[in-house]
Amino acid sequence: IQVTQSPSTLSASVGDRVTITCRASQSISPYLAWYQQKPGKPPKLLIYKTSTLESGVPSRFSGSGSGTEFTLIINGLQPEDFATYYCQQYNSYSWTFGQGTKVEIK
Amino acid sequence: EVQLVESGGGLVQPGGSLRLSCVASGFRFSSYWMTWVRQAPGKGLEWVANIKIDGSEKYYGDSVKGRFTIGRDNAKNSLYLQLDSLTAEDTAVYYCATNRYYAFAMWGQGTKVTVSS
Numbered sequence: 001i002q003v004t005q006s007p008s009t010l011s012a013s014v015g016d017r018v019t020i021t022c023r024a025s026q027s028i029s030p031y032l033a034w035y036q037q038k039p040g041k042p043p044k045l046l047i048y049k050t051s052t053l054e055s056g057v058p059s060r061f062s063g064s065g066s067g068t069e070f071t072l073i074i075n076g077l078q079p080e081d082f083a084t085y086y087c088q089q090y091n092s093y094s095w096t097f098g099q100g101t102k103v104e105i106k
Numbered sequence: 107e108v109q110l111v112e113s114g115g116g117l118v119q120p121g122g123s124l125r126l127s128c129v130a131s132g133f134r135f136s137s138y139w140m141t142w143v144r145q146a147p148g149k150g151l152e153w154v155a156n157i158k159i160d161g162s163e164k165y166y167g168d169s170v171k172g173r174f175t176i177g178r179d180n181a182k183n184s185l186y187l188q189l190d191s192l193t194a195e196d197t198a199v200y201y202c203a204t205n206r207y208y209a210f211a212m213w214g215q216g217t218k219v220t221v222s223s
Contacts, residue, residue, distance in 0.1 A: 031207065033210070043151060048206070048207045054211070095156070095208070100150045
């Protein structure tokens with residue numbers, strides 16, 4: 001299963017609402033996760049099972065979707081949110097990451 | 107403190123081998139599926155391998171199948187990755203992570219593997 005994440009780069013300002021999309025080549029399970037990664041650091045899990053917020057993650061992050069299209073929304077972008085975001089899908093004992101979306105300061 | 111610490115990375119020649127280790131502390135290691143994920147320089151994340159709680163099931167990404175072997179020792183709270191027949195395309199930072207609800211919840215800081223002559 002191929003996973004396509006878009007956009008690859010996104011320029012936004014503090015306070016903006018940001019939407020990142022992950023599309024699968026075929027319908028996938030609800031086990032879709034989102035990660036945030038900052039330079040030189042390991043990824044951080046934000047959301048799992050499409051929409052469940054990981055403990056300690058701010059509520060401005062939310063996830064939704066089903067079938068072949070999933071989205072990550074950041075409501076009210078904060079300075080610490082400028083980073084690269086990855087989606088990750090699971091299907092039949094195979095895990096695949098999207099290519100990543102870099103959220104830059106406009 | 108909950109922690110995963112990888113080690114064993116380094117410089118290796120093409121065709122060579124390396125064994126990575128990941129030591130867990132602060133949580134019940136034996137209750138988690140475990141995962142290796144890698145990231146080539148300037149590139150995205152790539153899932154490498156997963157192993158079941160008791161080591162009875164192992165799964166690999168297509169690019170490493172037949173060359174890499176994942177293992178664990180629950181008595182030592184340790185996860186391993188044996189890397190054989192290495193090529194330049196295996197150059198990456200290798201992370202270990204816990205697997206929960208088919209997502210990777212807790213990550214180590216990574217160990218760097220460079221394959222070059």
